[in-house]
Amino acid sequence: MKISLLLLSLLILLPLSLQDQIPQVKAPTRAHAELTSHGFPIGLLPLSVKDYYINKTSGDFSLFLHGTCKITLPPDNYLATYSNKVTGRITKGQIAELRGIRVRAFFQWWSITGIRSSGDNLVFEVGVVTAKYPSKNFDESLDCEGKRSSS
Numbered sequence: 001m002k003i004s005l006l007l008l009s010l011l012i013l014l015p016l017s018l019q020d021q022i023p024q025v026k027a028p029t030r031a032h033a034e035l036t037s038h039g040f041p042i043g044l045l046p047l048s049v050k051d052y053y054i055n056k057t058s059g060d061f062s063l064f065l066h067g068t069c070k071i072t073l074p075p076d077n078y079l080a081t082y083s084n085k086v087t088g089r090i091t092k093g094q095i096a097e098l099r100g101i102r103v104r105a106f107f108q109w110w111s112i113t114g115i116r117s118s119g120d121n122l123v124f125e126v127g128v129v130t131a132k133y134p135s136k137n138f139d140e141s142l143d144c145e146g147k148r149s150s151s
Helices: 002-019 030-037
Strands: 049-054 060-065 069-073 078-091 094-105 108-111 114-118 121-126 129-134
Antiparallel strands (some): 121 129
16 A cells, blocks of 8 residues: 555656756747748847837837847857847848847957848848858757757
8 A cells, every 4th residue: 555655646746846857948929920920030039038019111120138148149159149129120031220239250249230031041241241141040049048949
């Protein structure tokens, strides 16, 4: 009888103890959905989006995070920082007038001023300089701590 009671207790308590060990996956937000509707992958934004506003006529948007955010962007492992507020103008295949995202390259911080979707690639604009990367590198959003999460 004691063994049966012990086994029953284990069967009940084991799933509860394992539940804390399973990482909680954050769901993509409205802002992530807005990206995909304009032809961009969700991985351009971290998972820590708190709020998002867009003017559907002009495409002007404001994105609010839960604070500043540092992540490592694929594929070249550039350190990027997102301000707690990111603004810009989004249209099909283009994000312009972007403010609030900086990337560290060549021992200096650079502001990303725009992003274009070009076929299977994304073209990042830093002033007049551009860099092209495969869109598939941004299919998953990152947590601010730099850990990958499923989308």
